[in-house]
Amino acid sequence: MDSLLISMANLKPFTALHYDLAIAGPLVNLISPPYDVIDPAQRLGLAARSPYNVVEIDLPTGDQPYERAADLLGQWIDQGAVVRDDTPAIWALKQEYEGPDGTSRTRNGFFACVRVEPYGAGKIRPHERTHPGPKEDRLRLTRAAKANLSPIFSLYADPSNRAWTALESHLDTSPWGEATDDQGTINRLWQVTDPDALASVQSTLLETELLIADGHHRYETARVYADEIGGEGPHRYVLMYLVALEDPGLTVFPTHRLVKGLSKAQREALREAMAESFDLAALDTVEELAPDSSTPLKIGYLDSYHRQPYMLTLKDQAIVDAALPDRPEPYRRLDTAVLEALLLKKALGMSDDDISHVRGLGYARSFDEARALIEDGTYEAGFFMAPIPIEQIGEVAAAGETMPQKSTFFYPKVPTGLLFNALN
Numbered sequence: 001m002d003s004l005l006i007s008m009a010n011l012k013p014f015t016a017l018h019y020d021l022a023i024a025g026p027l028v029n030l031i032s033p034p035y036d037v038i039d040p041a042q043r044l045g046l047a048a049r050s051p052y053n054v055v056e057i058d059l060p061t062g063d064q065p066y067e068r069a070a071d072l073l074g075q076w077i078d079q080g081a082v083v084r085d086d087t088p089a090i091w092a093l094k095q096e097y098e099g100p101d102g103t104s105r106t107r108n109g110f111f112a113c114v115r116v117e118p119y120g121a122g123k124i125r126p127h128e129r130t131h132p133g134p135k136e137d138r139l140r141l142t143r144a145a146k147a148n149l150s151p152i153f154s155l156y157a158d159p160s161n162r163a164w165t166a167l168e169s170h171l172d173t174s175p176w177g178e179a180t181d182d183q184g185t186i187n188r189l190w191q192v193t194d195p196d197a198l199a200s201v202q203s204t205l206l207e208t209e210l211l212i213a214d215g216h217h218r219y220e221t222a223r224v225y226a227d228e229i230g231g232e233g234p235h236r237y238v239l240m241y242l243v244a245l246e247d248p249g250l251t252v253f254p255t256h257r258l259v260k261g262l263s264k265a266q267r268e269a270l271r272e273a274m275a276e277s278f279d280l281a282a283l284d285t286v287e288e289l290a291p292d293s294s295t296p297l298k299i300g301y302l303d304s305y306h307r308q309p310y311m312l313t314l315k316d317q318a319i320v321d322a323a324l325p326d327r328p329e330p331y332r333r334l335d336t337a338v339l340e341a342l343l344l345k346k347a348l349g350m351s352d353d354d355i356s357h358v359r360g361l362g363y364a365r366s367f368d369e370a371r372a373l374i375e376d377g378t379y380e381a382g383f384f385m386a387p388i389p390i391e392q393i394g395e396v397a398a399a400g401e402t403m404p405q406k407s408t409f410f411y412p413k414v415p416t417g418l419l420f421n422a423l424n
Contacts (some may be wrong), residue, residue, distance in 0.1 A: 259348065
């Protein structure tokens with residue numbers, strides 16, 4: 001997942017672009033997952049649901065995909081399928097879902113626009129690493145469409161629950177829209193225009209910082225685009241979905257690491273490195289591979305050769321401290337950082353470029369997916385990670401450090417297509 005800290009300099013209600021459901025049809029046929037988790041087959045299925053499905057503009061195809069996306073959005077506006085509000089609003093979203101752990105929860109959040117700020121202490125701190133490919137793609141789409149087509153997912157501190165309480169008192173009517181996505185998450189969306197409620201949300205968030213949970217590439221795109229246009233205007237703001245850190249429905253799950261294409265020498269080096277830095281305990285069942293966020297640090301291990309599951313327990317934090325002397329203490333306690341330093345780089349010889357471009361490396365967001373990819377031989381070995389506590393994520397960001405990519409998996413995703421933000 002992508003994450004940043006951002007000083008809450010300016011949040012405001014906005015006049016949203018959104019579907020007119022009377023013309024475009026049911027919301028369930030119009031939304032999609034975020035563009036970066038959609039494969040070609042899934043894209044075809046989404047596009048088949050409706051000619052207005054958002055995937056047509058957020059993940060465009062063809063010889064000139066970005067121009068096609070802008071043309072389609074213009075056509076939808078001309079047809080009345082997409083309209084723009086006259087009254088500024090904040091939009092409340094309730095998501096009822098069952099997590100990968102089988103527990104049912106409800107996450108409460110809202111959509112607003114946030115002023116784009118440059119990186120700097122007390123303003124914005126990069127958290128997870130980004131890569132040029134996705135940023136260039138999103139920038140070209142933003143230039144063409146002149147709109148934020150998908151939101152950035154951010155977190156804020158609100159121990160007294162002031163912001164959500166102000167909005168919740170206006171949710172006693174039927175929602176503006178409702179849709180159950182392919183993961184079974186029920187999304188209900190309300191428009192809130194009451195001036196007192198909006199002022200309460202704004203004043204609450206002026207007192208806190210934001211942690212961007214998902215959308216680092218999109219945020220950096222917004223920053224570049226705002227500077228390209230220059231001056232003041234709507235382009236200085238970006239669409240965000242915000243959830244309180246204290247919300248009981250907020251969950252973070254791990255992303256497991258997989259490796260393939262290992263030589264005999266690499267396999268031997270991996271075994272030696274694990275024995276050198278970790279205590280290895282053979283497990284009775286594969287189901288025991290899922291570690292918890294405990295101290296000392298633990299990582300589950302399984303390979304496709306022996307299929308004997310092991311729990312790796314770090315022998316001594318001093319091993320990591322010596323391997324990462326220039327990194328701050330919160331970073332050195334990250335299981336993803338420990339794995340990268342001691343096993344992926346030191347044992348397997350992977351470079352930063354290998355990891356950045358996913359050469360010989362894979363990711364799985366569920367335990368069952370990771371296990372299946374190892375047991376069927378798609379990957380030769382896998383490392384099962386623990387969920388990283390939200391408090392630790394904040395500590396790493398506050399230390400000015402960037403976490404390894406895909407260190408966190410905030411669930412559920414925020415659907416694309418609920419709302420858009422015009423930049424002109």
